[in-house]
Amino acid sequence: MTKPQKSIDSYISYALAAAHRKLHVELSDKLKTLNVQVETWRVLQSLRVSKGITMRELAESVLMNPPTLTKLVDRMVADGLVQRQLSPHDQRRVHLALTDLGVKLSDEILLHVEEQNDRIIETIGSEKAKLLREALQTLT
Template sequence: MMVTAFSPRPEPYEVARVTSTAAELLEVLWGRATTAPVSASQLRVLLVLEHERGINLRTLADLLASTPPSTSRLCDRLQAAGFVERAESPADRREVRLHLSSRGRAFLVDLRARRERTLQAVLEQMPAAKRAALREGLEAFCDAVDAQIRDDVRPSGSGSRTA
C-alpha cells in the first residue's frame, strides 16, 4: 500500500490522512491477534480506567460518548470477568468509583506485549532514522491527543469533572 508523499511542511489534513491510514492498518494488523475475552468496547473501558483511576460512571460514559446505562452494563460484564472493581467514593457513598483489577492490568500488559511484537516485526523493516522520526512524531501526537481528550470532558469554566 502506497501512502501519499508529503511536502516538506505538510498541512494537518495531509498528516491526518496518513495517520488515518496508519490507524486502519494497525487495526488490520492487530485484528489478527484476539482481544478475547473482552470486546472492542470493553477494551476501550479498560484503557480509560487505566488512565483515569477511580473515575465515576457518568464521567466514563462521557469519555466513551455513551450513555450511563450502556456503560454500566459494560462495566458489569467486566466486573463479572474480574477485570474491573467498583468502590464507594470516600466523598459520597452514593457515587461508585471504577478501578482496573490486577487481572485487568495483567490483561492489558499481555495484550500490549502481543501488539508490540507484531509492530516490532513491521518496524524492523524501516530504516533506523525513519523509526526515530516516527517515535518523536508519535510522542508529540500522543501528548496532543491526551490534551484534547482531557479538554473535551472538562466542563467550561471548571478545572476538573466531578459529576
C-alpha cells in the first residue's frame, strides 16, 4: 500500500526555500537601487566584521562556490570596494579587506538589510525570530 502523497508546501525544506526566495528577491530589488547584488552585500559584511580573511574562508562565509566568488571579488577590486593584501605571516596567502569606498557602500546597504530584518522580526515576533535563527543554525 502506498502512502498518501503530501502537497509540496507541507515539507519544511519547501517552506525554507519559499521563504528564502521571497526574502532574497525582496532584498535584491532594494539593492538594485545601489547597483549591488545580495552576494556583494554578503561579501562586504563578512569582510567588515573579520580581519584578514582568505578567499576560502570567505567562500564558506558567504555561501558561494570559490570560482563564482573569485569573479565577484575581482569585480569588487576593480570597482575599488575591496583590496587584496599579502598576509604578513605567510606571503603565499592573500587576505581581503574593505576599502573606504567598500565601507561606505556597506553602510548604505546595511540600511536596507536592517529594515528587512526588523520587518521580519516585527512580523513573527522577537521570540519566534530567535527560535527560528537557532533552529536554522542547528541545521547548518
